[in-house]
Amino acid sequence: MGPxxxxxxxxxxxxxxxxxxxxxxxxxxxxxxxxxGSELLPQLWRHLELTGAAVGIACAVALPLAxxxxxxxxxxxxxxxxxxxxxxxxxxxxIGFAVAYIGxxxxxxLLALTLLAIPPIFVNAxxxxxxxxxxxxxxxxxxxMTEPEIVRKVxxxxxxxxxxxxxxxxxxxxxxxxxxxxxIGVVTLGDAIVSPQVYGDAGQLGAAICVAALAITAEVTLxxxxxxVTPKGLxxxxxxxxxxxxxxxxxxxxS
Amino acid sequence: xxxxxxxxxxxxxxxASDCESNNGFxxxxxxxxxxxRYVDPFFRHLELVLISVLVGFVIAFALGIVAHRRRWxxxxxxxxxxxxxxxxxxxxxxxxxxxxxxxxxxxxxxLSSYTLLIIFRNVVAGLAxxxxxARDAALGMGLTDNQVLWRVEVPxxxxxxxxxxxxxxxxxxxxxxxxxxxxxxxxxxLIFGDLVFKSNVVVAGGLCIVMAFVxxxxxxxxxxxxxPWVRAARA
Amino acid sequence: xxNIAAALAALIAxxxxxxxxxxxxxxxxxxKPTSSASSGSTGQVIQSNPANKKVTVTIGSKNFTEEFILGxxxxxxxxxxxxxxxxxxxxxxxxxALKALKSGQIDAYPEYxxxxxxxxxxxxxxxxxxxxxxxxxxxxxxxxxxxLTALPPTPFTDSNAVAVTQATAKKLGIKNISDLKSKASTIxxxxxxxxxQRQDCLLGLQQVYGLKFKSFTPVDxxxxxxxxxxxxxxxxxxxxxxxxxxxxxxxxxxxxxNIFPPYNITMVVNDKVLQKAGPDFAKTIAxxxxxxxxxxxxxxxxxxxxxxxxxAAVATEYLKESGYTK
Numbered sequence: 001m002g003p004x005x006x007x008x009x010x011x012x013x014x015x016x017x018x019x020x021x022x023x024x025x026x027x028x029x030x031x032x033x034x035x036x037g038s039e040l041l042p043q044l045w046r047h048l049e050l051t052g053a054a055v056g057i058a059c060a061v062a063l064p065l066a067x068x069x070x071x072x073x074x075x076x077x078x079x080x081x082x083x084x085x086x087x088x089x090x091x092x093x094x095i096g097f098a099v100a101y102i103g104x105x106x107x108x109x110l111l112a113l114t115l116l117a118i119p120p121i122f123v124n125a126x127x128x129x130x131x132x133x134x135x136x137x138x139x140x141x142x143x144x145m146t147e148p149e150i151v152r153k154v155x156x157x158x159x160x161x162x163x164x165x166x167x168x169x170x171x172x173x174x175x176x177x178x179x180x181x182x183x184i185g186v187v188t189l190g191d192a193i194v195s196p197q198v199y200g201d202a203g204q205l206g207a208a209i210c211v212a213a214l215a216i217t218a219e220v221t222l223x224x225x226x227x228x229v230t231p232k233g234l235x236x237x238x239x240x241x242x243x244x245x246x247x248x249x250x251x252x253x254x255s
Numbered sequence: 256x257x258x259x260x261x262x263x264x265x266x267x268x269x270x271a272s273d274c275e276s277n278n279g280f281x282x283x284x285x286x287x288x289x290x291x292r293y294v295d296p297f298f299r300h301l302e303l304v305l306i307s308v309l310v311g312f313v314i315a316f317a318l319g320i321v322a323h324r325r326r327w328x329x330x331x332x333x334x335x336x337x338x339x340x341x342x343x344x345x346x347x348x349x350x351x352x353x354x355x356x357x358x359x360x361x362x363x364x365x366l367s368s369y370t371l372l373i374i375f376r377n378v379v380a381g382l383a384x385x386x387x388x389a390r391d392a393a394l395g396m397g398l399t400d401n402q403v404l405w406r407v408e409v410p411x412x413x414x415x416x417x418x419x420x421x422x423x424x425x426x427x428x429x430x431x432x433x434x435x436x437x438x439x440x441x442x443x444x445l446i447f448g449d450l451v452f453k454s455n456v457v458v459a460g461g462l463c464i465v466m467a468f469v470x471x472x473x474x475x476x477x478x479x480x481x482x483p484w485v486r487a488a489r490a
Numbered sequence: 491x492x493n494i495a496a497a498l499a500a501l502i503a504x505x506x507x508x509x510x511x512x513x514x515x516x517x518x519x520x521x522k523p524t525s526s527a528s529s530g531s532t533g534q535v536i537q538s539n540p541a542n543k544k545v546t547v548t549i550g551s552k553n554f555t556e557e558f559i560l561g562x563x564x565x566x567x568x569x570x571x572x573x574x575x576x577x578x579x580x581x582x583x584x585x586x587a588l589k590a591l592k593s594g595q596i597d598a599y600p601e602y603x604x605x606x607x608x609x610x611x612x613x614x615x616x617x618x619x620x621x622x623x624x625x626x627x628x629x630x631x632x633x634x635x636x637x638l639t640a641l642p643p644t645p646f647t648d649s650n651a652v653a654v655t656q657a658t659a660k661k662l663g664i665k666n667i668s669d670l671k672s673k674a675s676t677i678x679x680x681x682x683x684x685x686x687q688r689q690d691c692l693l694g695l696q697q698v699y700g701l702k703f704k705s706f707t708p709v710d711x712x713x714x715x716x717x718x719x720x721x722x723x724x725x726x727x728x729x730x731x732x733x734x735x736x737x738x739x740x741x742x743x744x745x746x747x748n749i750f751p752p753y754n755i756t757m758v759v760n761d762k763v764l765q766k767a768g769p770d771f772a773k774t775i776a777x778x779x780x781x782x783x784x785x786x787x788x789x790x791x792x793x794x795x796x797x798x799x800x801x802a803a804v805a806t807e808y809l810k811e812s813g814y815t816k
Contacts, residue, residue: 031614032697033687081468087425088467090432090443093460096450100278104707104722176343182683183710193343195684196583197609208343208350215341265786265811268793270737276796278716284798352586356595357578438580447553450712452798 018205029200036203040189040210047188047214050181051174053110058117058170063163066122070129070159071151079126086119091177095184104185112184116177117170124166128159157231164226168219175215179207189214280453289458293445297462300441303431304470307363308424311370316416318371319378320404329379336372344369348436362431362439369430370423377419381412410482417478424474425467432463536774536814542572545767550596551579552587554711555794555801556648556731556787560600560755562805563778570815571774573767579801584609591638597763603629603643604690604753615690615751622647622752629756637761641775643754646731646784650691650750651742652679653728655718659741666744667699670725674701680723683708691727694749715740731784733792755782781812 020026025037069075098112132155140154156163179190192199192207199207274281315336322328342350347365355361385408393407432443445459547568551561561579569575578596581587584605590596603625607613611632619625622643630640652667659665662673670677685691686706695701707723715734717723728735728742735742757775764771786808793804809815 028687029612030608030688030690031616032689032693035687080471084425084467084471085464087422088428088464089460090429090446090463092432092443092450093446093456093463096446096456097460099710099713099716100451100453100456103720104709104713104717172341176341179343182708185707185709187683187686187708191683195682195687196585197605198684198687201585205350212338212342215343216338219337219341265781265789265808267785267789268797270792270796272737275798276737288798357590435580436582438578438582444580449795449798450710451716 014202014205015209017202018209021199021202021206022210028198029203030198033198035192035199036206043187043189043191044210044214046181046186047175047178047190047211050106050110050113050178050186050188051171051218054113054117054174054178055121055167055170057110057114058121059167061114062118062122063125066125067129067151067156070126071147071155073130079123082119083123086116086123091116091173092180095177095180099184106186109178109181109184109186113174113177113181117174120169120173121163121166124162124169125159128162128166129155132158160226160230164222164229168222168226171218171222172215175211175218179211275452275454278449278452280457282454285454285458293442293458293462296440296442296445296459297466299439300428300431300434300443300463301466303359303362303366303434303439303441304424304427304466306359307366307427307431308370308420310363311367311423311427312374312420314367315371315374316378319375319382322375322379323382323404323408332375333372336368336375339368340372344430344433348433352437357438359439361437362434362441365437366427366430366434370427373423373426374416374419377415377422378412381415381419382408384415385411413482414478417474417481421471421474421478424470428463428467428470432459534777534814535816536567536570536777538570538572539770540572542768542770543574546574546576547598547763547767547771548576548578548596550577550581550587550590550599552584552599553580553582555791556729557600558801559790559794559804559808562802563808564598564600564757564775566802566805566809567774567778567814568771570809571770573771591758591760592636594760598757598759600755601640601758602648602753603640603756604649604751606633606640606756606758607751608690615688615694618690618751620748620751622754625752626754626756633758639759639761639764640756641759641772642779643756644779644782645754646782646787647752647754648729648731648787649753650727651730651745652695652725653715653718653735653740653742654725656739656741658724659743664743666746667695667701668746669743670701671699674703677703677724678705678707678722679703679725679727680707680709680714680717681727682711682714685727690749690751698747698749731787731791733788733790733795736788737792737796755779778809778812778814781808781814 021036022040023037025034025039027033028035069079094112094116098108102108102111129151136154136158137150140150145153178186178188179193181188182191182194189207189210192203196204270276275284318328318332322332344365347368348361351361351365355364389407389411390403393403398406431441432446434441435444435447442459442462446456449455549561549565549568551557558579561577565575565577565579578590581590581596581599584601587596587599587601588610591599603622604618606629607618607625608615611629613628619628626640626643633640654662654664662669664670664673679692679695681691686708687693689697692703692706695703703725707717709717714726714728715732715738718726718740719738725743728740730742734740759771790804790808793799793807794801806815
């Protein structure tokens, strides 16, 4: 690659400049306005708002349905289809679709991101419930528990790792996709990535770092919450159940 | 219309307000232009996905085998691949282009690094889940550690490994749409080429979904073929 | 009275002939309009020079409609002149294009004078000359310091403009941007995300014109006309060579205070390659640029954006219809 190439690598990764952009802020490349530093805070807030709302609504919509269907162990093919579609649709096609058929602005961006968030939550919760050993469920029935009681007291606690895994996957996906929300009317941290002329290289890199940091923070936070919520009996087993960061992000196979 | 436009070198076409110019969903246009516009990018996209998943699998599988024996490696590898996974794909392509330039290499590097976490995790989990009895029985029969690994643990881990590969594959189908940032072609270039044209977005996005289903089905078939004992157990 | 009527009839007949026939130079000469402001000169066919065959040039372009069309036009024109032409017509942003040019991945690509000044040479948007020729001269001088030659620019300029629907223009009775002064608080404006922070966009409208819009909606640039069509915004920042302006009967408000700098296209070429390629390179580029007026670019853009034709095909049509190729 030669000396020129090395120079290019160093220039490409001017982290120092990017960090300076994040911490201090500066005047925009094209002039006349401040970027970076405290200007990032409203964007961060927007990003969090969108993500929180999207994942929250997705949970409210998908979890009850998934728990119910999973308990009945019905609708396997539908679940597999949702899983595939959810992963295969390019996030940008979803944005394009949202723009073409739904509209602009916060409510519409929220709708698109909620649709994005639903598949991992739904599929993971379904499989989490469905793969509880039938013997255990029968034993609970034999003890006289009602169906809803079985779901709440037996299946759900056992499914916690997978359910959480789905939520964590969704959160990371939504954070990543909310990066391009400025293209449909909501200014998030991705503003610098879609406006390279105004923000420059340092701004773009800085924004990328922010989004990645946000995703990792969210992942670790949720992992900690999972560890707190996991019933004591389960905590003894593998790291997967204990909810190590990234570990329980498994989106599940449905065969 | 001025005389100028009539006499200008380039003929100004009269445009009726039809389906295409209104960016609607136009089945006729789709049928007429499908072979011309969508077939090549489809296969290019498929190429990207297959190569990326293969590269990712080889690396992740090797790492998984190594980490299976040295458990302390699992945490750090998960951490590293997890960070790679969390970097928004858009940013990843932007960061790579100055180093590796445009084209297939950049796209494959970025895409395969996304598959590493998923596959590695499943390889490790699958190997760890092999029942102790099976391992003990094999050791009792006099097999070496290596033989136990390849003849007992890996086959038992296949369902989990296949599951990871399937997830990685369908995810890569979606992510490969961003490969056009690196000039690697694929369906993403089509989507971005005309983000407003409903027919275009629906067809290109739909082709991604079709590809994901087909690949997932093929892998599922391969999984069933390679683990006949699972079916026997179910029966 | 009858003489005028006869003259008119003759003109109409001649117009009919011109519209039906191809516009090779021999045809138009028989129906030459009296207006001398005719944008295109009569096309001169590009001559293929066998000496050029040993020169390979790689032409690049950025990745949106106008750049695709221009890249194809230049590439096909140079091919007609006998060069061995390769293309890389999907470079992404101008930063990527410049890097590709400097690293030798491509030898030339069409760039906008305004973009070069703001993106490459760090000129603040308020300092860009409003005169297109001056803007080109400044860009040319700056490029020269990097071993790049900026060839003479196109007649058309693709600048920002504020567009409203015909209905809105009538309802508010506006013709100039400054007419919005008292009405801006009832109007929503749409533009790219970076428009919010540029003085040749929203900032300029706020600071120079003193406009306080009801709200600003950032959108992907591909949606700039959709938002007007769908009523999601009252005004939108569009580009002066967009085909949709005519198709949707949009009204462009006059930029009476000149906040939108000129954006002419100049073909930026690697010095060494230009030398190796000889005089035919610059000559061919200059030739095919003669026909590139704003109405012509609007038409070409329409063919890609509205008729959904492929840019390469539209480029071929441009060269044929203008008489540069047979």
